[in-house]
Amino acid sequence: MEPVKTDIRAITAESLQKLIMDNGWPRYRYDQVAEWIWKKQKTAFSEIKNIPKDLREFLALHFEFLPVLIDKIQTSKDGTIKSRMKLHDDHLVESVLIPVVKDNRYTVCVSSQVGCSLSCSFCATGQMKRMRNLTAAEIYDQIVLVNEQALSSYNHRLTNIVYMGMGEPLLNYNNVLRSVELISSEQGLGMSPKRITVSTVGIAKMIRKLADDQVKFNLALSLHAADDAKRSSIMPINDQNNLESLMEAISYFHTSTKNRISFEYIAFDNFNDSIEDARNLVNLCRKFPVRVNIIEYNTISGVEFEKSKVDRLDTFAKYLRDRGVTVTIRKSRGKDIDAACGQLANQG
Numbered sequence: 001m002e003p004v005k006t007d008i009r010a011i012t013a014e015s016l017q018k019l020i021m022d023n024g025w026p027r028y029r030y031d032q033v034a035e036w037i038w039k040k041q042k043t044a045f046s047e048i049k050n051i052p053k054d055l056r057e058f059l060a061l062h063f064e065f066l067p068v069l070i071d072k073i074q075t076s077k078d079g080t081i082k083s084r085m086k087l088h089d090d091h092l093v094e095s096v097l098i099p100v101v102k103d104n105r106y107t108v109c110v111s112s113q114v115g116c117s118l119s120c121s122f123c124a125t126g127q128m129k130r131m132r133n134l135t136a137a138e139i140y141d142q143i144v145l146v147n148e149q150a151l152s153s154y155n156h157r158l159t160n161i162v163y164m165g166m167g168e169p170l171l172n173y174n175n176v177l178r179s180v181e182l183i184s185s186e187q188g189l190g191m192s193p194k195r196i197t198v199s200t201v202g203i204a205k206m207i208r209k210l211a212d213d214q215v216k217f218n219l220a221l222s223l224h225a226a227d228d229a230k231r232s233s234i235m236p237i238n239d240q241n242n243l244e245s246l247m248e249a250i251s252y253f254h255t256s257t258k259n260r261i262s263f264e265y266i267a268f269d270n271f272n273d274s275i276e277d278a279r280n281l282v283n284l285c286r287k288f289p290v291r292v293n294i295i296e297y298n299t300i301s302g303v304e305f306e307k308s309k310v311d312r313l314d315t316f317a318k319y320l321r322d323r324g325v326t327v328t329i330r331k332s333r334g335k336d337i338d339a340a341c342g343q344l345a346n347q348g
């Protein structure tokens, strides 16, 4: 009977190295295999060239590859490319390439879970059940595939990675950290962790864990409301992780790591875009160095929110700027495609 095969990219580097050495091959053979798997991104044992045939056969007997495949692509007039990715068990997730050609910035937004358990009321992904976590390799594959899109469409490599797609990255903690390690290591894509931002809706104890683990990437908090009552009404996670506990955890993260911190703030018309909301937001910005990214809302069906009117948004941003807060307004990208996170993966 054939042995049950394991996904070769799901076992730890230590286990694979030990297995190769225990079966009589020298250590450097592991290094070669790891290079083919991660840096050269091969997904078939027959493509691994410079290792002995018996090692190739041994690996093929015990392991398999479970690569992510592009299932559907939508390209926006503004250059945004949204891809629906199919996982080996037919689950679907989304990855988005957001080019800003004039700034030479090519950002990929990746998913970390299939669906999401957190039910934020404004989010298309929140309407789907959480099915499972993505493996580190599945996160890595999204970046590799979108990097190929960036090269073929714009002749430019990715410059930035944001974990802001489907799912809550800190609820898939180990695989997210392993994927960052792969992206930033020389054995993987060799990208600086300073180019990587992990975005969370705010789980205080996991933010403290990031600090204790001395991560090197940037942290973004999806804030969206600067007082507890409003925030809890759109993000149930705020009931167990109120703003005070989150600000304490982020202060701890800042003190321990000095990594960059940002607040993401989707502006909803007449919900969180008043001067009083801006005043509350300024107070939160005094706790540690932070920049605010105000995001234009993409309307989704079944949700009552509308995006803020331009003049209200400008007044809101001016109030923050006048008080020394660094603010960027991010226009919605991909308006002519299914731009909101989760919309494409949720389609038949």
Ligand code: SF4
Binding pocket: 116, 117, 118, 119, 120, 123, 124, 125, 126, 127, 165, 166, 167, 168, 201
């Ligand atoms: S905003 Fe993020 S955490 Fe909230 S439901 Fe959507 S994917 Fe989940």
